Amino acid sequence: MGSIQERNILVEKVCQIYDKISKLETLKPSKDVDTLFSQLVFTCIPPSSVNILTLPKDIQEIRSKLIRLCGEAEGHLEAHFSTLLATFQNPLHHxxxxxxxxxxxxxxxxxxxxxxxxxxxxxxxxxxxxxxxxxxxxxxxxxxxxxxxxxxxxxxxxxxxxxxxxxxxxxxxxxxxxxxxxxxxxxxxxxxxxxxxxxxxxxxxxxxxxxxxxxxxxxxxxxxxxxxxxxxxxxxxxxxxxxxxxxxxxxxxxxxxxxxxxxxxxxxxxxxxxxxxxxxxxxxxxxxxxxxxxxxxxxxxxxxxxxxxxxxxxxxxxxxxxxxx
The missing domain is CATH 3.40.50.150 (Vaccinia Virus protein VP39)
Structure with missing residues (x-):
């Protein structure tokens, strides 16, 4: 019973963060974007027994959308720091x-x-x-x-x-x-x-x-x-x-x-x-x-x-x- 309760708490928290992320005007690096994705990572990174395949269909759909949002945000983050690094004489040193x-x-x-x-x-x-x-x-x-x-x-x-x-x-x-x-x-x-x-x-x-x-x-x-x-x-x-x-x-x-x-x-x-x-x-x-x-x-x-x-x-x-x- 404990593991089920823990899973439900985890899924609920992930869905709450997804709801906030999905309402952002842009996923380019900013204080709001950084805060929400940091919360998402900290929520998901601890070892968990949750089996994604057993989750309800609506949660599966949220997960699929969330992965795409993560991918988009990651692309913006990499582009931002690649641009920053290019300002150094030797970017690989920084x-x-x-x-x-x-x-x-x-x-x-x-x-x-x-x-x-x-x-x-x-x-x-x-x-x-x-x-x-x-x-x-x-x-x-x-x-x-x-x-x-x-x-x-x-x-x-x-x-x-x-x-x-x-x-x-x-x-x-x-x-x-x-x-x-x-x-x-x-x-x-x-x-x-x-x-x-x-x-x-x-x-x-x-x-x-x-x-x-x-x-x-x-x-x-x-x-x-x-x-x-x-x-x-x-x-x-x-x-x-x-x-x-x-x-x-x-x-x-x-x-x-x-x-x-x-x-x-x-x-x-x-x-x-x-x-x-x-x-x-x-x-x-x-x-x-x-x-x-x-x-x-x-x-x-x-x-x-x-x-x-x-x-x-x-x-x-x-x-x-x-x-x-």
């Missing part, structure tokens, strides 16, 4: 002005540890990485390229040309990153054979605001990624699913899910690492071109997607999170 920079340091370290755990010695470190949905402030790519994968080339994909122009300005003064970070203005659904060139592809949490949209992207990646390459996805767990879409490992047909990690600290996103299945690549192409619905099988997966390895990267992070200023 990334800590972004209020959630420390979260990106932790998340990037987490993803690096998970990635290194599951890549073979022959494929490590990856030579070419793609980040889909990089935005105007591509912090994941910047942090990984600066501190963890120092020889890797990062290809950043975003559909918004202005976002890419802003992101390019941030790395342009840096002789190393300007050489290793490439920006592509295109819809990832229009990228085909080029996807075969990447050892690892990261899919941003807000690429595909709902599960159907996200699975269309995953289906497209399954059709064109090289067998054995890695797909890194961001998901959400518990009440954090009010902030970001949830990726069910069972939906990743065509991929072998290697591990799922749910942080319990201020890193909001869960991390799902999967490997492109080596089997039936031709079937993936055939089904993709026939434009099957996202709930249909892309590839009969030969993997055991439920075989999650008990790997806790946070055990490795404490001593290594310090970043040279």
């Amino acid at each position: 990334l800590d002005v972004f209020p959630y920079y420390s979260n990106y340091l932790k998340l990037s370290r987490l993803e690096y540890d998970i990635l290194s755990e599951h890549c073979s010695a022959q494929s490590w470190p990856p030579k070419r990485v793609a980040f889909v949905g990089s935005g105007p402030l591509p912090l994941t790519s910047i942090v990984l390229a600066s501190y963890h994968l120092k020889e890797t080339t990062f290809h950043n994909y975003d559909i918004d040309s202005l976002a890419n122009a802003m992101a390019s300005c941030l790395v342009a003064p840096d002789p190393d990153l300007s050489r290793r970070m490439i920006f592509h203005t295109t819809d990832i659904m229009d990228v085909t054979d080029e996807l075969k060139k990447y050892d690892v592809i990261f899919l941003a949490a807000l690429v595909g605001m709902d599960i159907d949209e996200k699975l269309k992207v995953v289906q497209h990646l399954a059709a064109y990624m090289t067998p054995g390459s890695i797909l890194m996805l961001r998901s959400a767990h518990g009440a954090r699913a009010f902030l970001y879409p949830v990726v069910d490992p069972q939906d990743l047909r065509g991929f072998e899910v290697l591990s799922v990690f749910h942080p319990d600290d201020d890193v909001i996103n869960s991390v799902v690492i999967s490997r492109k299945s080596p089997m039936n690549s031709n079937i993936a192409h055939k089904h993709h071109h026939q434009q099957l619905g996202v709930n249909e099988s892309i590839i009969p997966s030969s993997c055991k997607y439920c075989e999650f390895q008990m790997f806790n990267p946070l055990n490795h992070m404490i001593e290594e999170l310090a970043v040279d200023e």
Whole structure:
């Protein structure tokens, strides 16, 4: 009974915050916007047993709208700070002005540890990485390229040309990153054979605001990624699913899910690492071109997607999170 009561209190509070956010004239950074979204994050971030899928339909609809509002607000926030950073002679020396920079340091370290755990010695470190949905402030790519994968080339994909122009300005003064970070203005659904060139592809949490949209992207990646390459996805767990879409490992047909990690600290996103299945690549192409619905099988997966390895990267992070200023 206690857990039900706690769930009801949580849902009621989230709905109250949603109601206030939905009435804002703009979601660009301001005192009101910052206050409401901070309240939302603080409400959703504590560990919770709430199962989003069991909530009533009207709450599900509010959640879907809230995720889109979060995505819009996040876009405005990144654009605001990307513009601010561009005023510095070397923007990359001032990334800590972004209020959630420390979260990106932790998340990037987490993803690096998970990635290194599951890549073979022959494929490590990856030579070419793609980040889909990089935005105007591509912090994941910047942090990984600066501190963890120092020889890797990062290809950043975003559909918004202005976002890419802003992101390019941030790395342009840096002789190393300007050489290793490439920006592509295109819809990832229009990228085909080029996807075969990447050892690892990261899919941003807000690429595909709902599960159907996200699975269309995953289906497209399954059709064109090289067998054995890695797909890194961001998901959400518990009440954090009010902030970001949830990726069910069972939906990743065509991929072998290697591990799922749910942080319990201020890193909001869960991390799902999967490997492109080596089997039936031709079937993936055939089904993709026939434009099957996202709930249909892309590839009969030969993997055991439920075989999650008990790997806790946070055990490795404490001593290594310090970043040279």
